[in-house]
Amino acid sequence: MLYKKEFGANFDLGFNLSDFPQLHDNSYHNDVCPSFWFESNGQYFILWVDYEKSTERELQGKRYTIINAENFGCSEYPEIGTTDESINLLETEYFSELKIFLSQPGYNHQN
Numbered sequence: 001m002l003y004k005k006e007f008g009a010n011f012d013l014g015f016n017l018s019d020f021p022q023l024h025d026n027s028y029h030n031d032v033c034p035s036f037w038f039e040s041n042g043q044y045f046i047l048w049v050d051y052e053k054s055t056e057r058e059l060q061g062k063r064y065t066i067i068n069a070e071n072f073g074c075s076e077y078p079e080i081g082t083t084d085e086s087i088n089l090l091e092t093e094y095f096s097e098l099k100i101f102l103s104q105p106g107y108n109h110q111n
Helices: 002-007 095-103
Strands: 035-040 043-049 064-071 088-092
Touching: 064 095, 088 095
Parallel strands: none
Antiparallel strands: 035 043, 043 064, 064 088
């Protein structure tokens, strides 16, 4: 798992990644926390998962943030990123709220 390589083997997402096969690990060590992209109905999204303890976070945001994104690549080689028009669709400390968002029709498609 890329996020463990980039942020340490003990990084706790707060959920089991295998329960959400639509999430594609896009983590990069120069980012402040792990990220995962997913696609639903032709739209792309990025989930940022920050450290559980707010004192360990570089930015003072919520633990889970979902933002809309775009694919700058193609379907075979996606390059998912944000634009100036991207907005936060969900900001929460609680996995239960993230799970509801990911389980909504239109957001839970497996690719």
